Amino acid sequence: MNHFVRNMLVIARRDFLSIVATPTFLLFLLAPLFMIGLGAIGGLGASQLADSARGAGRIVALADAADIEALRSADQRLRAALAGRGAPPTLLIRVAAPGDDPRAVMREKGSDTYAVMHGPLAAPAIVEQEAGSRSGRYLALLADAVMRDRAAGTVTPVEARFESVATGGTSVAAQQSMGFGAVFTIFLLTLLLAGQAVGMLAEEKGNKVIEILAAAVPLESVFLGKLLGLLGVAILFIAFWSAMAVGGGFIAATQMDPAAVAAANAASPAAAALGAAPATGWAFFIAICFAYFVMEFLLLGAVFLGVGAQAGTVREIQMLSLPITIFQVGMFSLSAAAASAPGTALATVAQIFPFSSPLAMAARAATDGDHAVHLLALGWQALWVGLVILLSVRLFRSGVLSGGGGWKFWRGTARAQGDSPALR
CATH class of the missing domain: 3.40.190 (D-Maltodextrin-Binding Protein; domain 2)
Incomplete structure (x- = not known):
């Protein structure tokens, strides 16, 4: 087990550095600056949710x-x-x-x-x-x-x-907007960062590096190491932009006149809404949204690695990743609908279905103050992460050992176990 974990960490470190220690990573790190259009779409959706909530x-x-x-x-x-x-x-x-x-x-x-x-x-x-x-x-x-x-x-x-009388809480409209913002952010980050698995796999299949790794290290260690390395890149990406946001907010706060801000809040309910808070509180909300992001990333990253290993060429890898992306967009639409209708049967379905559960539960954390339900949801999602990784590891093994070009699931597994050539 120690040898297995050591191999996994070596692969994780290799993949992490192969992405981070390159000049192109800087462009990737600054990619959100080129995605303002998508952010505007998300803001428009949040405002529509707020308008619908005000109707309530x-x-x-x-x-x-x-x-x-x-x-x-x-x-x-x-x-x-x-x-x-x-x-x-x-x-x-x-x-x-x-x-x-x-x-x-x-x-x-x-x-x-x-x-x-x-x-x-x-x-x-x-x-x-x-x-x-x-x-x-x-x-x-x-x-x-x-x-x-x-x-x-x-x-x-x-x-x-x-x-x-002060109600002591945040309006439903503001909380639903926060829920939609959490869904949109997790979806965008997951799609942007987990998609790196496809590019890395395509490159290593093209230059035959994946075959060298398969000969030197157990494929389970290769798979988990790649997934862990990609998760490290995602955490570094989030930490960088979180530090930028906190630093920018701190600088902006030092340039404001506290008396003028207080007067504006008293005169404008819209300005006072900037001090709104999710139902679970900011600390718990941020922590649980990060945990849901990790679950969603592991689910999607494992599927990308497992399915992408079945392809023999870069074009096949890209074609196989397209249905996964479409499916993930469908999960985003389901979770966004659940964010606009908390407590409904649609929201319950989105919170239970494994691939939409992290997104929908992040939206629920903004409108429902119950903390225990999120711990239960994390356990449910961790169970599905384990099942998806178990299946994806076998798909990854079969795809790498067979050279791709087909869904040779059992064939690749049999080859890994040393069966006779007649069975291959």
Whole structure:
């Protein structure tokens, strides 16, 4: 076992240095600068998710059962008058019960609650997220409309009591945008970095280096060493750009006036949204997204190495990698849809399916504060990583020993075990 691990680490170091210690690696390291267009696409998708999530916002009226129909009728009239972009959020009317806490209603998960009205309609109390919000004023206008409908003559305008309260969390729209950003980032990095396996395998097959390695080192060590070396390159890539981002953010922060930033946040909810946080907290979110990236990279990298070994030429390697890339784009689409609809059956399917699970669970980490479910998901994904690597090692062995050019899975395995020429 020590000899096996030593051989694997030697191959990993060789592949790592063969990529990193070259001038072209600098171009690869700076590749994100040439991918601003893809980043713009990701930002557009995130903004669309945010817009769809804002549609899930609501205002709530806790009213007596006798007032429900009157509130609905007044709401329909007012919405018709305010049709268009000025229309208020969806109104949810609940029968008030003793002990109802409007603050608890505002903290309910699944949608953003902008304001809650409770108490008698003649003098309602309105709890709102932001003082002087349009949602709070609309609820006051709604109560006033009901009282005017009931009055036969002149009626005194309703005087509502307003109270602003901080919900202590981030909006659903912002968290779903973070989830989509995690899915897009992991997908882009995995596709960019795991694709190096195809290029390396094509080069080594072309100059016959892979055959020399197969003669000197067990193929299992070659496969795992290559996978580990590629993972090291990916981690170096992420560390470089993370350091650049942190350094750039630190420099930008030192150039800002704290008083001006605080004033801008107080005046603009959009600016204040920059301080949003995922449901699991930033530290856990970043750590778990990195773990999901490792799982996704190992899955895709193992498949690339196993399938690519079946090809005999560079063109065949590229052709075989195309279906894998298309499949991965499909997993990205499934996970992006799950990010926009957390808690649905579609999201559950994406979180369970092995090849989309890392992406979908990264999106869930932004909207669901449960930490234990991610540890369970990592165990589930690690099981599939082991199975995929086990199958890919056999494919890799059969492809290398047969010289590629066909799916000689069992034939290559039999040759490795020293069967007779007649069986070959």
